[in-house]
Structure formats: structure tokens, C-alpha cells
Amino acid sequence: MTMTGSGVRPDAASGAQVDAAPVLSLHGAELSFGTRKLWSGLTFDVKPGEFVAVLGANGSGKTSLLKVILGLQPLSGGQLTVCGHPVSRGSGEIGYVPQQRRLDASTPLRARDLVRQGVDGHKFGFSRVSKRVRFRIDDALRQVGAEEFANMPVGVLSGGEQQRVRIAQALASDPAVLLCDEPLLSLDIRSQRTVTSLIDQRRRMRGTAVVFVTHEINPVLPYVDRVLYLAGGRFRVGTIADVFTSKTLSELYGTPVDVVHVGDRIIVAGVPETEDIPPHHEEPRDEESKS
Template sequence: MASVPQARQSGPAGGAAAISLRGAALSYGDRTVWSGLELDVHPGEFVAVLGPNGAGKTSLVRALLGRQPLSAGTLTVLGRPPRTASRDIGYIPQQATLSAQAMLRARDLVRFGIDGHRFGPRLRTTGVRHRVDQILESVGASAYADVPLGLLSGGERQRVRIGQALAGDPRILLCDEPLLSLDLHHQRAVTELIDARRCSHDTAVVFVTHEINPVLGLADRVLYLAGGGHRVGTPEQVLTSESLSALYGTQVDVVRVHGRVVVVGAPDEPATPPHHPNETREADGVRS
């Protein structure tokens, strides 16, 4: 079993919050997904977002990206309302199945992270190509820079997606289930790349995951969403039988075995209505 990377010894950087939610709520029709959310994420902080299927984890990411309006409360990102296509935010989406005939190359995807927001034809400059090569090298993807994405493994594609997310030199990284379908080796590689960026550039990280153990040693705090409620705190504060039992309103046992966390007895949430497919793709709650 791969060892878990160690968390930073220093706390999050001070100063203004990179992300701030006050009294935030999100509803679909008469169903409240979460409400009363008070959360500040500071530069250099790693916040893991956990919860069962339909708890609103992906919807939170969409709100931070400016793609999903809140039902109540306020949200600011870098001191202003969230907006789409912000170069200050790097986004690593959930993995999507790609056809082996998909001809977009790894370097093309990273290039989109540099100038994909611009209108008109992209200039083929030596400087941009050099920047793309630097990014691919930094995420360990140089060997397959010119390989179509459809021919890459899941772990290789995630490295390229991280490169794309970092291409704009973001101040915030939003990671939506970046470890899905990856084996332990690639999970470790992906988390180490993200954490290296956090440590070297004081980048704020919001990391949605169904599996806390690969990031347990990295997370400064946990946001656990369930049953329309939430818990925020350090992993030691949130991932306890008492805390999660109160959140779910039923007995939930949190067991720690050889440094791993296993949550037993957490019920599934009701499925989100079909016209909100982004929520139905979320995986179940924390598990080993």
C-alpha cells in the first residue's frame, strides 16, 4: 500500500480569503441541497469536499466557476462574484470517456489552458510552444505530448488535465473527483502534483473526492456535505462518529485502520432530479 504524503507543517497563508461563502444555499426546486454554508478558503489552503451521492459537491464547484447561481447567500471568488472563463481559476473536471479516435493531442489541451479564452485564431509562436513544453514537463507528460488523448491511460490524461489547469498560472485550483478510476499509483501522482502547486505558489485548492484517504495527509480542512447540512473543520474534527452521526441523523461509525479512514453506515442521499445530471455523476461517500 502506498504511503500517504505528509501535510504541510505550516498553516494556510493569511490575508484575504480566496473564496468566501456567507449563508450560502443551493436548491433544486423544493429540494435544498445545502444551506447556511459559511466557508473561507485562504491562499495555500487545501480543502477536501466530501459527501454522498447527490449531496451537492459538484454543484459547489459549478457555483465557484460561476456556472451555478446560489439560491441564497453570497459567494465571492478573489473578492468578486464568480465568473466563467477566469484565468485565476484552474479547473480539473471529472474524467470523461474518450474515443480512441479522439485526435486532440496532449499539447493541444494544455495550449487551450494558455490561450483558449481568446477570440480569433491562436498564434503559433515559439514562446507559446516553449511554455506548453515546460508545463508538460512539470506534470511528467512530455513523453506523450503529441499522443491523441483518446490513446492515453486515465492517469496520463489526468496529468495533462492538471497541466491545462496550471497553464494560466491560477490562484485557485478546483478539482472535481480527479482521482476517479485511477489506481493507487496514479492517485498518489495526481495528488502530489496538485499539492506541489499549492505549496510552491500558495494556490488555494478545493478538492472534491469520494475517497479521503489519498488526501488525508494533505487536507487542512474538510467540508462534509450531507442531508442538506454540512460540517467544516479539520479532518480530526469532522471525520468522527459523533460528528457524522449528528450530520446524517443516524448512527454512523468512523473507523481508523492503519492510518486509513472508513465510514460505515452512512446512508445514500436521494438522487438529484434528472434535469441536473452533474449531481447524479457524483460517487458515494467516503470509503476505503
């Protein structure tokens, strides 16, 4: 899907198609585990080409939100639609980029084999790669600049290169929505910039909506259209200027939070690192995730 010649007006400052129907819509959404509500009354739409950053302390429900959109976790209440219909597990309309974790050096899969899983990974067994599937694999690798190591074992690639391949895998089905779960963790600054630039390029060129979970706003600051901030069972949706203020974050957390804008960076002080997590709830709290 392209943004030119479509009769849809793109936002001049981003890739968002402001007059288009939403590709992702939550209305009165609620997610509870036992007696604890992670969030409730969550209502917002994501338009084609829009970049939405999701932030909040670890345990606030960011990864759980992605699980809901992926069809892995049912809502406790409210509605969710993707491209106008109820979400289904394994939908080709949704691409998913997981947290960056190094693959073992002995992993036998080539980069193109991993990308292929984004096209027909739902099928059982192995089959000959058709011309159509080969084209989609090659196109996805090209989009992320990974053609040169397409036939290399993924285990020998650098962390940044592996993450490029994961993005290609997520794009291979030509999704309308790209979900990114802390994809910059453990990457150096150069690789972080490369990854965010690739995702931004995709949403601008193809109109793919991006929902980007992160614990740090600054690496994605140049690309964000809106922020969804989750905290203490409450939330705020708005632009950077709307959400990243001392008043707004202090109200969300119920404790003084200082927000300072320094040049092209935002410094936030006083935000709790974690929230209480109910038993058997799988919101990650490992060493690699301090979201």
C-alpha cells in the same frame, strides 16, 4: 505566487498561507432547486495554498458547489467571491480538473493542444501560438511531468497520463484556485498517488488553493488541511479530527454512522450512498460517480 519571501506565514504542516487574505470566500451561501435546499448558510474561506476536501453522499451538492464557483450555477442566496471580487464564468483565476474519463483513442489532439485550451481556449478559431503561450504550455506540462508525451495524441495515453494533461490544462492559466471534481475515479492506486502528489506540489510551490471533491478521504488524507462535509442539507467545516468522528457524521446524517481510525486510514460505516435528488438537478449519479 510563491510562499517564500512573501511576508506571509505558511502553515508548517501544509502549504496554506494562514495570514493571507482568502482567495475563495462563501458567506451565507444557499443553493436550492425548487423546494429542496441542497445547502444553506454555507460560510467559509479558503486561503492560498490550502487543501480543502469536499465530501458527502451523491446528490448532496458537491459538484453543484464547483459549478457555483465556476460561475455556471448562480447561488440562491448569499455571496461568493474569488480573489476578492464576484465570480465570473471563464475566469483565469480558477482552474478546473474534471472527473477522469478516458478520451477516445481516435482523438486527434496532442497533449500540448489540450493544455493550450487552458490558456486561450476561450478564443474563437485557430491562431499561431505566441512565444508567451508556448512558454505557459511548456511550463504547465513540466509541472506535471508530462513533457515526454507533450506531442503524443491524448487518446493513446494511459488514464493516469491523460489526467496529468488535464491538470496541466487547469494550471496553464496560473490559477489562484484549483477545483478538482473526483479526479481520481477509474485510476489505479499508483496513478491516484501521482495525481494527488502533483496537486499537492503545485499548492505548496505556487500557493494555489485546492478544492478537491472526492467520495473517499483516504487517498488525499496526507494532504488535507480542512474538510467540507455536505449531508442532508447540512454541513460541517473543520479538520479531519473535527469532522471524521462518529458523533459528527451521525448528527449530519441523522442516523448512526461509525468512524474508525485504523493506522493511517479512516473507515466509515453506515453512510448513505445517495441522497434524494430533485427533478432536473444535474448532480451526477452515473456508474463512475458514487460520491
